[in-house]
Amino acid sequence: MARSPSASDADHSATAKLPAEGTQARRFGKTRSAQSTALLEDYVELIADLLAGEGEARPTDIARRLGVSHATAIKSISRLKRAGLATARPYRGVFLTDKGRALADRVRVRHRLVVDVLQALGVPSEAAEADAEGIEHHVSETTLKAFAQFLKARG
Amino acid sequence: MARSPSASDADHSATAKLPAEGTQARRFGKTRSAQSTALLEDYVELIADLLAGEGEARPTDIARRLGVSHATAIKSISRLKRAGLATARPYRGVFLTDKGRALADRVRVRHRLVVDVLQALGVPSEAAEADAEGIEHHVSETTLKAFAQFLKARG
DNA sequence: TGCAAAGTGTAGCTTAGGTTACACTTTGAC
DNA sequence: GTCAAAGTGTAACCTAAGCTACACTTTGCA
Numbered sequence: 001m002a003r004s005p006s007a008s009d010a011d012h013s014a015t016a017k018l019p020a021e022g023t024q025a026r027r028f029g030k031t032r033s034a035q036s037t038a039l040l041e042d043y044v045e046l047i048a049d050l051l052a053g054e055g056e057a058r059p060t061d062i063a064r065r066l067g068v069s070h071a072t073a074i075k076s077i078s079r080l081k082r083a084g085l086a087t088a089r090p091y092r093g094v095f096l097t098d099k100g101r102a103l104a105d106r107v108r109v110r111h112r113l114v115v116d117v118l119q120a121l122g123v124p125s126e127a128a129e130a131d132a133e134g135i136e137h138h139v140s141e142t143t144l145k146a147f148a149q150f151l152k153a154r155g
Numbered sequence: 156m157a158r159s160p161s162a163s164d165a166d167h168s169a170t171a172k173l174p175a176e177g178t179q180a181r182r183f184g185k186t187r188s189a190q191s192t193a194l195l196e197d198y199v200e201l202i203a204d205l206l207a208g209e210g211e212a213r214p215t216d217i218a219r220r221l222g223v224s225h226a227t228a229i230k231s232i233s234r235l236k237r238a239g240l241a242t243a244r245p246y247r248g249v250f251l252t253d254k255g256r257a258l259a260d261r262v263r264v265r266h267r268l269v270v271d272v273l274q275a276l277g278v279p280s281e282a283a284e285a286d287a288e289g290i291e292h293h294v295s296e297t298t299l300k301a302f303a304q305f306l307k308a309r310g
Numbered sequence: 311t312g313c314a315a316a317g318t319g320t321a322g323c324t325t326a327g328g329t330t331a332c333a334c335t336t337t338g339a340c
Numbered sequence: 341g342t343c344a345a346a347g348t349g350t351a352a353c354c355t356a357a358g359c360t361a362c363a364c365t366t367t368g369c370a
Contacts, residue, residue, distance in 0.1 A: 024220050024221075024222075025219065025220060025221060025222030026222065027284070027285050027288050028197060028220075028221045028222050028288065029222040030285065030288075030289075031193075031197075031288045031289040032328090034289055035190055035193075035289075036355095036356075038186075038190075039356085039357075042183060042186075058317075058318090059317080059318065059319090060316085060317055060318080064180065065179050065180060065183075066180060066183045067179075067180030067181065067183050067184040068357085068358070068359090069358075069359060069360080070317080070318070070319090071318095071320080071321095071358085071359075071360080072357065072358055072359075074318075074319065074320090075356090075357075075358085076357075079356080079357095090318075090319070090365085091319090091365060091366065117276065118298065118301075121272070121301055121302065121305045122301040122304055122305055123297065123298045123301040124297060124301075127295055127297040127298055127301075128298070129182070130182050130185065130295065131293055131294060131295050131298045133182050133183065133185075133186045133293075134185075134189055134190075134292070134293025135290050135293045135294070137289070138286055138288075138289025138290045138293070139286060139290070140282055140285065140286050142278065142279060142282040143273065143278045143282055143283070143286045146273075146276055146277040146278040146279075146282075147276065149277055150276045150277055187357085187358090191325095191326075194326085194327075213347075213348090214347080214348065214349090215346085215347055215348080223327085223328070223329090224328075224329065224330080225347080225348070225349090226328085226329075226330080226331095226348095226349080226350080226351095227327065227328055227329075229348075229349065229350090230326090230327075230328085231326090231327075234326080234327095245335085245348075245349070246335060246336065246347080246349085
């Protein structure tokens with residue numbers, strides 16, 4: 001190291017406490033990889049919804065619901081296939097594998113829990129639904145358990 | 156439309172309620188664009204921390220804290236510059252613009268609020284810190300207000 | 311039965327965010 | 341004053357996620 005630290009190495013009191021570098025790096029890394037799973041989770045959840053509600057899940061419907069072009073949806077669906085979450089044959093709709101269904105279930109439960117907690121905290125239901133969409137992908141198992149506990153205790 | 160709907164259009168009762176397509180599309184779209192701001196927010200927050208704590212914010216330190224290579228950090232810093240959030244001259248460290256500082260302040264307040272709420276809900280502080288890192292970028296103003304209210308009411 | 315319209319798939323492009331490899335500055339220390 | 345090591349910057353590459361444009365299937369209906 002050629003450059004000396006130009007300021008004290010301690011005293012972070014002005015800011016919200018700087019954890020050890022390793023810890024923080026691990027944290028941010030986890031946040032970023034969560035983002036890569038988030039989209040797949042959204043697709044899987046939506047496909048499960050469409051299959052349950054409409055009996056089939058077609059790329060165009062998926063695209064419309066997600067607000068993306070059908071080409072984007074199709075590309076994501078092939079990533080889903082690569083990840084072993086879905087199956088799809090040309091012009092024949094999209095289906096979930098066992099793994100995909102399991103993920104969809106977990107995602108749905110988690111979504112519900114997040115929305116319920118937000119509402120319990122006084123967030124209007126519309127905002128709760130909207131924010132949950134983004135928040136849910138970043139809620140750890142530990143936090144999920146605390147949420148369930150909180151709701152139970154609160155009755 | 157050439158293909159008839161193969162199942163009822165109503166009755167989504169088995170799943171967690173499907174909102175109108177437009178609404179859901181808008182929601183997902185918002186979630187995705189939030190992700191594009193998330194990284195910039197992380198950088199700005201970290202740079203503010205480093206400036207306050209160390210007196211300077213250097214690409215290598217930023218990279219280490221975020222767990223990415225220095226090259227990645229440098230590229231992100233130039234995006235920060237493009238967004239008018241930071242300034243940086245070669246070999247001279249990174250600084251925040253007024254806009255960057257304002258964002259950093261908002262982000263820090265929001266982070267604190269999210270962590271506090273999670274802890275209030277019974278989430279262990281380590282998990283609260285970790286999850287907040289991902290969650291905070293998806294919390295709307297409305298939800299933020301509800302959080303503040305909740306904490307106040309709870310004392 | 312055939313054909314137009316809807317849906318589907320592919321190709322080619324963009325940006326963000328990440329990497330490794332390599333070259334160039336800075337600076338503390340001898 | 342020099343020089344090696346640390347830090348910095350750039351280039352070339354990758355994948356994900358988005359887009360538009362265009363070609364190809366399917367299918368309901370005239």
